[in-house]
Structures are given as C-alpha cells and as structure tokens.
Amino acid sequence: MTQHAVRVRGLRKRYGDVTAVDGLDLDIEQGEVFGILGPNGAGKSTTVEILQGHRTRDGGEVSVLGEDPGSGSRDWQARVGIVWQDESAPAELTVAETVRHFARYYPRPRDPEETIALVGLQEKADSRTKALSGGQRRRLDVALGVIGAPELLLLDEPTTGFDPVARRQFWELIRRLAEEGTTIVLTTHYLDEAEALADRLAVIASGRVVAQGAPGTLGGRAQARATVRWTEPDGTPRTEDTDTPTRTVAELARRIDGEIPELRVTRPTLEDMYLRLIGEAQEDAR
Numbered sequence: 001m002t003q004h005a006v007r008v009r010g011l012r013k014r015y016g017d018v019t020a021v022d023g024l025d026l027d028i029e030q031g032e033v034f035g036i037l038g039p040n041g042a043g044k045s046t047t048v049e050i051l052q053g054h055r056t057r058d059g060g061e062v063s064v065l066g067e068d069p070g071s072g073s074r075d076w077q078a079r080v081g082i083v084w085q086d087e088s089a090p091a092e093l094t095v096a097e098t099v100r101h102f103a104r105y106y107p108r109p110r111d112p113e114e115t116i117a118l119v120g121l122q123e124k125a126d127s128r129t130k131a132l133s134g135g136q137r138r139r140l141d142v143a144l145g146v147i148g149a150p151e152l153l154l155l156d157e158p159t160t161g162f163d164p165v166a167r168r169q170f171w172e173l174i175r176r177l178a179e180e181g182t183t184i185v186l187t188t189h190y191l192d193e194a195e196a197l198a199d200r201l202a203v204i205a206s207g208r209v210v211a212q213g214a215p216g217t218l219g220g221r222a223q224a225r226a227t228v229r230w231t232e233p234d235g236t237p238r239t240e241d242t243d244t245p246t247r248t249v250a251e252l253a254r255r256i257d258g259e260i261p262e263l264r265v266t267r268p269t270l271e272d273m274y275l276r277l278i279g280e281a282q283e284d285a286r
C-alpha cells in the first residue's frame with residue numbers, strides 16, 4: 001500500500017469575505033512530483049501555506065507526513081522544506097554564510113557547499129545576498145528550502161524570474177531531488193514546467209480541484225481527438241478532427257503523390273486542456 005505524503009479532505013479557508021479555499025481534496029503520494037496549477041487567486045499559495053503549517057485553516061482534514069500541520073512537531077517541521085514566493089534571506093550575509101546559517105536549524109542538514117553547487121551558485125558563494133540578481137536570489141531560496149534535506153519540499157512558483165537556462169537547471173535539480181526520494185509539491189503558471197516535472201497535476205479554480213491526473217491524461221487529454229492539417233496540391237489548406245489520424249494520413253498518402261504538403265498531426269497540448277478546464281470552471285461558477 002502506498003502511504004500518502006499529503007492527504008487533504010474538504011479544506012476550507014476564508015480571509016474575511018473572500019473564500020480562498022472551498023472544499024479542496026488532495027492525495028499526494030510519497031516520492032511523487034505533484035504540480036498545482038490554477039489562475040491568479042485560485043487558492044494555490046494558501047493551500048501550500050496550510051500544508052506547511054504557516055497558515056491556519058477554517059475547516060477540513062489535513063495530514064502531511066502523517067501529522068496535522070496545525071500542530072506539527074519541531075521534528076516534523078524539519079522534515080518539510082518550503083520555498084515561498086517572496087523569501088527574504090538576511091541581506092548582509094554572503095550566500096555561503098546564509099546557507100551555513102540555515103543549515104544549523106536542522107538535525108541532519110545537507111552539506112552547505114554541495115547545496116550551493118546544487119543550485120548553481122558556486123561563483124556567487126562569497127557575494128552578499130543583497131547583490132544577487134532576482135533569479136540568483138530565487139536559487140538561494142531553493143538552496144534554503146532543501147538545506148534541511150526535507151522529505152517533502154513545497155515550492156510556490158519556484159522559477160518565476162528565472163532565465164530559460166536557469167529554469168532548465170532548476171528542472172534538473174528537481175529531478176535529482178525526486179530521484180533521491182524527496183516528495184515535491186510545486187505551484188506554477190508555466191505549463192511546460194508542469195509537463196516536464198510533474199508525475200501528476202491538480203488544476204485548482206476558485207479554491208477547488210477541478211481536474212487531476214498525469215499531464216498526458218489530464219481532463220481526458222489522451223482520448224481527445226487528433227487534428228490533421230495539410231495543404232492540397234492546389235494550395236488549399238485543410239484541417240480534419242479525427243479519432244483515427246493514422247487512417248486519415250494513409251488515405252492522404254494514397255491520394256497525393258509524394259510528400260503531403262505541410263502535413264501535421266496534433267493533439268491538444270496541456271495548455272489547451274488547462275484553458276478548457278478553467279473556462280468550464282468559470283462557466284459553472286456563473
């Protein structure tokens with residue numbers, strides 16, 4: 001039997017008149033990379049903050065690594081790493097000093113130098129944190145999130161502000177941590193990031209899960225019809241939606257001599273599915 005790293009049932013959270021989380025259920029397995037997607041204000045950060053024990057909830061059941069975050073022990077806190085949206089490392093310390101300083105809070109920390117290398121900040125180890133660029137600060141945030149060698153790592157929009165190369169390096173880091181057995185929960189607005197990293201995804205809208213599953217099957221993506229596009233030899237562009245794209249292409253190959261001009265077979269992308277799911281959720285809310 002798989003033990004859940006995170007189990008959430010009927011989670012609710014209000015801020016005054018605003019319902020941020022409205023009956024949310026989640027099951028995240030140990031060792032999984034789990035992505036949380038959703039529009040601005042959907043309740044992603046609030047949920048992640050409740051999982052870490054940083055925020056109280058108004059209702060529902062939450063179990064994280066077997067404990068209720070509302071009353072998590074010190075020992076439990078050391079097993080959960082988090083990277084917030086707006087981290088603030090002490091500005092006057094260097095990168096190396098900061099990482100070493102945070103390492104002291106944990107019973108079994110990672111090696112600080114190795115952790116700095118893991119996030120690609122070796123060359124900035126002796127720079128003061130206030131002299132780092134936005135993307136470099138974010139890497140430091142990630143280093144501080146993993147310095148305690150957490151079993152569960154919560155990341156709220158971890159790659160915002162990263163350049164494309166830094167994002168790819170971050171993805172490698174996440175894969176390495178996952179290979180080591182760390183359970184990873186991340187929120188993101190980048191659908192390519194969700195697709196590249198997540199074993200499973202949940203799409204949240206208005207504080208509820210509207211769909212969940214593997215990136216390849218989310219919202220019925222695997223069963224969705226394929227679109228075949230090509231151009232007739234007389235120059236007319238054609239499009240056909242079909243359940244049997246192989247048959248369509250075989251027929252075209254018989255009919256058209258040589259290469260079929262501009263032939264393309266596509267299925268809905270994760271972004272197509274996401275936009276459809278969010279659109280349907282907004283329709284339902286009306």
Ligand SMILES: Nc1ncnc2c1ncn2[C@@H]1O[C@H](COP(=O)(O)OP(=O)(O)OP(=O)(O)O)[C@@H](O)[C@H]1O
Nearest residue numbers: 015018019020038039040041042043044045046047
């Ligand atoms: N401290 C707070 N006080 C009052 N309202 C809040 C607070 N934090 C969040 N909210 C509100 O709760 C709702 C959910 O916010 P949350 O930050 O969880 O969304 P999110 O999905 O993380 O959004 P984003 O993608 O923009 O980061 C929003 O309507 C937000 O305005």
